[in-house]
Amino acid sequence: MATYHIETYGCTSNRGESRRIERSLRDAGHRPVEGTAEADVAILNTCTVVEKTERNMLRRAEELESETADLIVTGCMALAQGEAFADLDVQVLHWEDVPSAVTNGECPTTTPDAEPILDGVVGILPIARGCMSNCSYCITKFATGRVDSPTIEANVEKARALVHAGAKEIRVTGQDTGVYGWDTGERKLPELLDRICDIDGEFRVRLGMANPGGIHGIHEELADVFADNRKLYDFIHAPVQSGSDEVLEAMRRQHRVGKFREVVDTFEGRLDHWTLSTDFIVGFPTETEADFERSMALLADVRPEKINVTRFSKRPGTDAAEMKGLGGTIKKERSKAMSELKREICTETHASMVGETHEVLAVEPGTGDSIKCRDEAYRQVIVTDAAERGVEVGDLLEVEVTAHEAMYCFGEPI
Template structure:
């Protein structure tokens, strides 16, 4: 049996893949150790979102190669750009192959501690792999492929195991949760969420990234489920990427701005207190000044409480990499303008909460004696002096919002 060290970079979907790998390794009798120097095998689960990340992944792989006898490189960069690791003494493979590589032909041998793996009280549930998109700037699609959706019952079983293992928050993840079930000819995300919420226990459910096109076709059914199920955080991450239909066309994003607006309006109609999260890519090669202003206008109009602003960077092997890019100065200026607007919009959202009372789920320890919590709409609330209030991760607490710090609020137990 091997000892292993695993490092994970990137999104929650990647962390979910690592937990699936760990579960199978532990079921096979392998055990984790602290640090690569103490491990028989070091596993690097990579991300390939931007060029800087790739550089860091390559550097970390080199460090592990020097520190450990055997190195396994997996994840998005391994699958999309495996040649970057060709000169290292490492095995490059997909997520599903990692346990078999580590096992080296050994039969699985379950151990007494082979239980669902949690991140504290948070359970990460990848409901599917892949997506239905073909975005011109995306390299991750080369790693993940088209959507592959396990049956609802299988995901419910995994969710139930997480709850029984002590999960108080289940994070439903995937490359695009909104298209769950499309490969089987059905749109099933709302049905899956209903089934998960029907599991006995005190826990909350957060839905991960769902592209606007997938959500648009089930927006009414999905919003109804959010309105009816108290266990569901009223939170939707729908990355629009641009407020210009021309740019969206060049990005091959599948949706138009009007469909994003439809989704927002439907959730506004069904829910009083909810959080919209979205992403914008600034400086796409074909983005004009007018296109940028349309994105700024859309941000002001829809007022998302969580906003990821990313400067466009060319990804090798993508169609957008062949397009003539904008100057770095122009991208920097547009990014700063949108980031400044973002802080104003997000700050207003948290300021509006001051004086209100909310029920929050305590999820993890923060800095010092604080804890991080999330309210019904997945807005972050910090409780200071948690030991003094007898508050710890996993608790449901009623708080009064006493202040805010732009991207989170402060709450006092009542």
């Protein structure tokens, strides 16, 4: 039996794919090792979100090739840009084909109770693969394809297995969770979340990225599910990407600003303490100064509690790569301006929590003797001197928020 070393880059969904690979390898009798020196095979699960990431992936592949006898490259970059690895002595494979390549075709079917746990108490549950979008700048769609949704029953069984294995937090993931079930002609996400929350046990559920266009048709039903289920973190990640309808059209996004606002307004009306997470791309080739100001105005008005700002990067093979781009200086200046506004908004959010009492779940170790916790809205609360206070990963506890930084708070156990 083989020893293997696996490295994973990119999103939570990618980490879920790696866990699936590892589960199959373990069930077949193979065992993991920490480094490449003792590994019979190395597996590199790649990301290709931006150009800098792509360069890092190629560099890491070159390093691993020289360190191990056999290297398998999988993940989004491998599937969308497999030719980039043509000069290396590697196998470029789909996620599902990796276990068979390592096990010489012997890949046993695993049982539900073999579902993995991430970081001790966090379980990753990919509910579907692929999306229903055709964004002009996105290369990931070439790797994942159109959405492919397992049944609600299959996903609930996976979630139940994670809970039985000790998961205290289940992260529901996918390229676009909002379109779960679209391939079967049904909008199934609200029912799925309801069913997962009905599983016996004390745990929390975090919904992963859902594009505004995907959840708009179910946003009222979905907001009701959040309001009715204590186990659900009151958190949605709905990437708007631009405050300009003209830019969104050039991006071929499935929503316009009005739909995004309707989603936000609906959740705002149903939930008291909740978190909106969103993304902006600055410097898209068609983005004028006026378009950028619309994005800034939308950000200032909606004031999401979590914001991801990305400079546009051309991805090979995409339609946006053929557009005449903006200069690097313009993108840098716009990114800086939006990041400064982001910091102001996030600081304001966390400052407003000081003095409040919240129930938090201790999710993972922090720096030194601290523990990272998440409150009801998935906002990060740090508990220091955790061992002295008797706080362990997996605990649910009440805290009083006593201080804050820009991106998180500090809490004192009550």
